[in-house]
Amino acid sequence: MKKLKVGVLGATGSVGQRFVQLLDGHPWFELGALFASERSAGKRYKDAAPWVLPSEMPEEAAEMVVKPMKAIGTSSTEEIAVMFSALPGDIASVVEKQGAQAGCAVSSNVVVHRMEEDVPLVIPEINTNHLALIAAQKLKRGWDGFIITNPNCSAIVMTLSLKPLMRFGMKSVHVSTMQAISGAGYVGLSSMAILDNVIPFIGKEEGKMESEPLKILGTLEGSEIKPAPFTICASCHRVPVMDGHTEAVWVDFEEDVSVEEVKKAFLDFKTDIKTPFSPEKPIIVREEEDRPQPRLDRDAGNGMSISVGRIRAGNVENEMKYIVQGHNTVRGASGASILNAEVLVERGYI
Ligand SMILES: NC(=O)c1ccc[n+]([C@@H]2O[C@H](COP(=O)([O-])OP(=O)(O)OC[C@H]3O[C@@H](n4cnc5c(N)ncnc54)[C@H](OP(=O)(O)O)[C@@H]3O)[C@@H](O)[C@H]2O)c1
Numbered sequence: 001m002k003k004l005k006v007g008v009l010g011a012t013g014s015v016g017q018r019f020v021q022l023l024d025g026h027p028w029f030e031l032g033a034l035f036a037s038e039r040s041a042g043k044r045y046k047d048a049a050p051w052v053l054p055s056e057m058p059e060e061a062a063e064m065v066v067k068p069m070k071a072i073g074t075s076s077t078e079e080i081a082v083m084f085s086a087l088p089g090d091i092a093s094v095v096e097k098q099g100a101q102a103g104c105a106v107s108s109n110v111v112v113h114r115m116e117e118d119v120p121l122v123i124p125e126i127n128t129n130h131l132a133l134i135a136a137q138k139l140k141r142g143w144d145g146f147i148i149t150n151p152n153c154s155a156i157v158m159t160l161s162l163k164p165l166m167r168f169g170m171k172s173v174h175v176s177t178m179q180a181i182s183g184a185g186y187v188g189l190s191s192m193a194i195l196d197n198v199i200p201f202i203g204k205e206e207g208k209m210e211s212e213p214l215k216i217l218g219t220l221e222g223s224e225i226k227p228a229p230f231t232i233c234a235s236c237h238r239v240p241v242m243d244g245h246t247e248a249v250w251v252d253f254e255e256d257v258s259v260e261e262v263k264k265a266f267l268d269f270k271t272d273i274k275t276p277f278s279p280e281k282p283i284i285v286r287e288e289e290d291r292p293q294p295r296l297d298r299d300a301g302n303g304m305s306i307s308v309g310r311i312r313a314g315n316v317e318n319e320m321k322y323i324v325q326g327h328n329t330v331r332g333a334s335g336a337s338i339l340n341a342e343v344l345v346e347r348g349y350i
Pocket residue numbers: 009010011012013014015016035036037038039040041069085086087088089091109110111151152153182183184185186187328329332333
């Protein structure tokens with residue numbers, strides 16, 4: 001199969017650099033264009049991107065000249081089939097639409113379009129059927145292309161772990177996150193703010209954690225998503241870990257569920273997605289009493305698997321609690337968008 005040309009919007013940022021790294025050698029996609037702000041446009045990528053590990057910068061990308069956003073839809077970018085987006089929200093709200101108007105499939109990491117009713121918010125192991133919204137979106141907006149999104153980094157990790165538990169009937173979920181520094185972007189937090197510290201506030205994060213999973217786990221009725229019928233209460237915190245979000249989750253079930261039943265539900269969870277970025281085991285159960293840990297478990301399944309552990313009964317009736325961990329810039333961001341784009345190809349949307 002001839003490789004499809006793809007572009008990265010916000011290629012010089014924390015998530016954008018991860019896109020460039022993960023797309024290197026991809027069997028279906030090849031980098032066709034890298035986009036960033038006017039500050040970077042016109043520079044070679046290796047001079048514009050503050051690469052965290054210089055030895056890992058793909059050679060193909062290093063010499064590419066960064067393009068400004070205004071190049072979208074011009075003859076210099078007409079071959080781009082997929083635009084991956086890692087832009088700040090305000091810029092993305094304009095630029096992603098330009099990409100879709102120009103006929104691209106925009107696979108976005110960004111919050112702005114996630115909760116719009118005609119935009120699929122997808123974790124392929126859970127809700128590829130929501131891709132049916134694409135037809136309604138194209139019709140309504142008159143675009144040749146379209147936008148699909150993946151959830152917030154913490155929401156992806158938790159939602160994947162909730163999916164196998166849906167069969168028991170859930171009343172409510174409480175979650176407390178311990179989120180890595182890379183989630184705050186390349187400029188992010190100053191070292192003086194985060195070293196030897198925990199920051200008990202991440203702007204707008206709790207709202208995303210409380211709403212996005214309900215759309216993903218919701219049911220498609222016609223061209224609408226009916227949200228899943230339980231509540232989520234989140235408390236989000238930044239901790240001095242480079243990569244990998246860890247989350248403590250408490251689930252209140254409709255009825256009594258045992259530790260063994262929860263563990264078996266995680267172990268039995270399978271995926272029918274068979275694309276290059278799809279992990280063989282989306283959920284890995286860690287048996288050791290002190291796992292999962294970001295340093296030990298974030299790279300499981302090339303960063304695309306989540307790990308669960310410490311499954312135990314809570315203090316109130318019908319409550320279970322566990323820890324879940326996942327790589328925030330791979331499973332939680334760039335890898336998630338790439339997996340979504342692979343599924344679009346596999347299902348004939350591109
Ligand atoms: N970090 C994560 O783990 C994570 C996870 C999920 C989702 N996200 C979302 O992904 C997006 C990117 O996050 P990030 O952490 O990678 O941010 P970041 O490191 O700050 O990178 C921002 C990117 O956007 C470009 N940009 C900034 N202002 C621009 C403008 N006015 N016009 C055009 N381009 C502009 C920057 O280009 P220059 O280098 O030229 O300034 C850079 O390439 C955000 O919406 C974030 O919420 C992040």
